Amino acid sequence: MAKVELKSVVKRFGDVRVVHGIDLEIADNEFIVLVGPSGCGKSTILRMVAGLESISDGEIYIGDRCVNEVDPKSRNVAMVFQNYALYPHMTVHDNMGFSLDMAKRPQKEINEKVRKAASMLELEPYLDRKPEALSGGQRQRVAMGRAIVRQPDVFLFDEPLSNLDAQLRTQMRMELKKLHMKFSTTTIYVTHDQIEAMTLADRIVILKDGLIQQVGTPVEVYEKPANVFVAQFIGNPPMNILEGTVARDQGRLGVRTKRSFFPLQEDRKNLWEGQKVLFGLRPDAIKIGDSLNRIPPEWRCTAQVELTEILGGQSLLDLVVDDEISLIAEVEGRVQMQAGSSVEVGFCFDRVVLFDPETEEALSSVAQLEGTAEGTTPERDIAHKKEIEVHTN
Amino acid sequence: MREVSRDRIKAFLTLLPSIVLIGIFVYGFIGNTIWISLTDWGGVGALAEDPQISYIGFQNYVDLFTGFLEGRFRQDLVNAVYYSVLLLAGAVGLGMFIAILLDRKPMGEDFLRTIFLYPMSLSFIVSGTIWRWLLAPQGGVNILPTYAGMEPLSFQWLASKESVLLFNWQNLLGIILYIAAFILIIVGLLGLKRDPNRAMKRWILPGVIIGAIVWLFGDLLPQAMIMEEMHGLNLATLGIILATVWQYSGYTMALYLAGFNGISQDLRHAAMLDGASEWDYYRRIAIPMLKPITISAVIILSHISLKMFDLIFAMTGPDNAETGHPALNMYLTTFRANDFAKGAAIAIVLFMVAAMFIIPYLISSYRQQKGE
Ligand SMILES: Nc1ncnc2c1ncn2[C@@H]1O[C@H](COP(=O)(O)OP(=O)(O)O)[C@@H](O)[C@H]1O
Numbered sequence: 080m081a082k083v084e085l086k087s088v089v090k091r092f093g094d095v096r097v098v099h100g101i102d103l104e105i106a107d108n109e110f111i112v113l114v115g116p117s118g119c120g121k122s123t124i125l126r127m128v129a130g131l132e133s134i135s136d137g138e139i140y141i142g143d144r145c146v147n148e149v150d151p152k153s154r155n156v157a158m159v160f161q162n163y164a165l166y167p168h169m170t171v172h173d174n175m176g177f178s179l180d181m182a183k184r185p186q187k188e189i190n191e192k193v194r195k196a197a198s199m200l201e202l203e204p205y206l207d208r209k210p211e212a213l214s215g216g217q218r219q220r221v222a223m224g225r226a227i228v229r230q231p232d233v234f235l236f237d238e239p240l241s242n243l244d245a246q247l248r249t250q251m252r253m254e255l256k257k258l259h260m261k262f263s264t265t266t267i268y269v270t271h272d273q274i275e276a277m278t279l280a281d282r283i284v285i286l287k288d289g290l291i292q293q294v295g296t297p298v299e300v301y302e303k304p305a306n307v308f309v310a311q312f313i314g315n316p317p318m319n320i321l322e323g324t325v326a327r328d329q330g331r332l333g334v335r336t337k338r339s340f341f342p343l344q345e346d347r348k349n350l351w352e353g354q355k356v357l358f359g360l361r362p363d364a365i366k367i368g369d370s371l372n373r374i375p376p377e378w379r380c381t382a383q384v385e386l387t388e389i390l391g392g393q394s395l396l397d398l399v400v401d402d403e404i405s406l407i408a409e410v411e412g413r414v415q416m417q418a419g420s421s422v423e424v425g426f427c428f429d430r431v432v433l434f435d436p437e438t439e440e441a442l443s444s445v446a447q448l449e450g451t452a453e454g455t456t457p458e459r460d461i462a463h464k465k466e467i468e469v470h471t472n
Numbered sequence: 473m474r475e476v477s478r479d480r481i482k483a484f485l486t487l488l489p490s491i492v493l494i495g496i497f498v499y500g501f502i503g504n505t506i507w508i509s510l511t512d513w514g515g516v517g518a519l520a521e522d523p524q525i526s527y528i529g530f531q532n533y534v535d536l537f538t539g540f541l542e543g544r545f546r547q548d549l550v551n552a553v554y555y556s557v558l559l560l561a562g563a564v565g566l567g568m569f570i571a572i573l574l575d576r577k578p579m580g581e582d583f584l585r586t587i588f589l590y591p592m593s594l595s596f597i598v599s600g601t602i603w604r605w606l607l608a609p610q611g612g613v614n615i616l617p618t619y620a621g622m623e624p625l626s627f628q629w630l631a632s633k634e635s636v637l638l639f640n641w642q643n644l645l646g647i648i649l650y651i652a653a654f655i656l657i658i659v660g661l662l663g664l665k666r667d668p669n670r671a672m673k674r675w676i677l678p679g680v681i682i683g684a685i686v687w688l689f690g691d692l693l694p695q696a697m698i699m700e701e702m703h704g705l706n707l708a709t710l711g712i713i714l715a716t717v718w719q720y721s722g723y724t725m726a727l728y729l730a731g732f733n734g735i736s737q738d739l740r741h742a743a744m745l746d747g748a749s750e751w752d753y754y755r756r757i758a759i760p761m762l763k764p765i766t767i768s769a770v771i772i773l774s775h776i777s778l779k780m781f782d783l784i785f786a787m788t789g790p791d792n793a794e795t796g797h798p799a800l801n802m803y804l805t806t807f808r809a810n811d812f813a814k815g816a817a818i819a820i821v822l823f824m825v826a827a828m829f830i831i832p833y834l835i836s837s838y839r840q841q842k843g844e
């Protein structure tokens with residue numbers, strides 16, 4: 080049981096910086112998922128917490144202790160590796176008991192603890208087997224058992240499920256969640272799979288090129304992505320990102336595309352007319368058919384259907400709006416439509432996210448803006464002034 | 473079905489020439505050697521065009537193991553055993569040690585690896601000659617301490633007449649059994665903590681029983697020798713062992729280093745997180761995982777030591793009784809003394825000793841293959 084804190088953590092391999100100053104506070108008992116594309120530095124961060132990589136700059140705290148100079152074995156963390164890293168010449172029992180053996184615990188206590196963990200993980204029948212005689216899922220469980228037996232302060236997982244087939248992965252994901260509820264030990268979990276991140280995490284940390292893009296609960300990062308990268312990385316299919324211009328129509332501020340105008344739900348002070356924006360809509364924020372009733376008429380338009388894909392309970396529609404904007408919609412039920420046919424669609428524009436097309440950062444809503452008055456960058460202010468000049472001309 | 477049998481015939485035909493050649497030149501000749509060892513071919517008329525040869529059963533073997541005149545062969549055999557054991561301990565131990573040092577990736581690892589492996593590439597005659605000079609009474613090794621301002625050593629590396637660990641040949645079986653009992657009990661004691669029941673049953677109890685039997689019944693062998701005959705570790709063989717260890721520890725190092733490199737770094741890290749020190753990692757994880765490599769090294773080195781000829785020839789010559797070896801003895805007996813039958817018997821004894829190493833290995837690897 081311990082909180083973990085990273086303060087401006089940097090990792091360099093030679094001259095190459097792969098982690099660029101990470102600040103992160105992980106609360107006691109929290110389940111944090113680090114997610115990002117391959118090579119973004121997730122494993123490196125995890126291994127720095129474990130002590131398997133040195134920390135080039137910054138500090139890492141486990142509990143109240145700065146562990147920069149602490150040996151991995153004295154950090155009291157347990158790690159589950161992608162390839163399980165079981166000791167091939169030892170039985171399941173010995174694999175799970177190895178850490179206790181190293182800690183010179185009496186044999187009786189080791190047997191007891193191993194047995195208890197094994198029964199929890201349904202590994203009892205396999206205790207005398209070697210890892211090579213186990214299936215992938217069982218090996219995975221042994222690796223977890225080895226971590227549990229130690230009762231560590233922090234669990235570290237490095238893509239533990241990626242070597243399993245899809246079905247087993249789903250099953251193990253749920254078991255992992257249950258285990259965490261049972262032990263409530265602080266957990267840092269690394270994956271490149273956003274579904275794992277969404278389902279497991281208390282909070283998700285999205286990384287790209289060694290930089291944190293956003294930290295938030297699964298709902299936050301889904302509904303309020305901090306930038307275009309997060310918007311497209313989280314969610315499958317990804318968020319639709321469309322181009323538009325801020326405009327005012329009948330007194331309401333909104334976004335104009337080539338032919339349509341969608342008013343925003345509320346006025347935002349940080350937008351100005353004529354400003355180019357990107358706006359993002361989740362596929363499930365696009366409605367057709369019966370669910371249209373809930374969408375006000377000004378958020379509706381006509382679209383052409385290009386393709387429909389049925390995924391069992393839902394369907395994916397490839398749509399084209401204004402003859403040029405492609406969108407993917409995820410709608411309930413099995414929808415069968417002719418390619419090329421027209422359909423009325425409604426956008427849940429209350430869920431729209433606006434991005435600056437240059438920085439690709441989200442344009443924060445008023446509420447957020449008031450919190451951090453200095454949030455507007457000088458460049459944006461200058462651009463704003465220019466815009467005004469143009470208007471006055 | 474027909475496809476299969478046709479494939480079989482093809483495979484058989486392809487293999488036939490090798491089967492015939494190996495049948496004649498390996499197994500046929502082994503058979504012939506066994507036959508010769510059971511005759512009295514040798515002595516004055518041995519090189520006659522049509523020598524008088526008659527079957528005398530196991531007389532040559534009885535002579536070798538109990539005959540008054542064959543004491544030297546028995547010492548050679550004892551030499552070979554000590555030589556094998558010390559070479560194995562030295563080359564495997566040193567090779568493993570260097571491999572562990574290099575596995576931690578010091579600066580210039582590649583360079584060092586080449587240096588350590590280099591002696592392997594020398595012929596035994598060359599390294600034997602080098603070491604003969606190095607081990608000369610006033611030569612290289614003995615004067616090393618003078619560089620540090622100390623007295624030179626005076627040890628006679630290749631010519632010492634001293635012998636340690638002496639035992640009476642008559643007691644051989646008893647001694648072997650005592651050693652076996654000792655090993656069983658030690659293994660049992662080590663395993664006692666983990667699984668007391670099994671350790672008791674499988675190791676300690678048999679050990680105690682064997683020990684007790686030898687203690688109660690003494691030598692166990694009939695009194696075949698006419699007098700006490702002491703054999704032991706001749707210190708003169710230490711120089712030869714040193715040279716062989718020097719030549720082969722690079723080889724075992726390469727084997728272990730390749731093995732260590734093949735172990736996933738994740739295992740080392742997992743062990744570290746489990747609280748293992750570096751030493752624990754090698755002792756509990758890496759070295760046990762490389763058991764197959766250890767076994768191959770032991771098999772290969774024991775063969776080399778059992779067949780050793782040229783290195784000893786180069787270092788002390790074939791006639792130095794102190795550093796004798798059954799292979800040299802076989803050569804001398806067969807081609808100098810023209811005692812073909814006895815030479816053949818020595819060859820067969822060596823063959824049997826080698827088989828004692830290789831057959832358990834073959835059986836276990838065969839079982840493993842079947843188990844998969
Ligand atoms: N030992 C190393 N030496 C040099 N570069 C490394 C090393 N380990 C990782 N890297 C680099 O650091 C970056 C991040 O790696 P990693 O943390 O493994 O990414 P991932 O997010 O896929 O787990 C990658 O570009 C990788 O090439």
Ligand SMILES: [Mg+2]
Pocket residue numbers: 121122123238
């Ligand atoms: Mg990784």
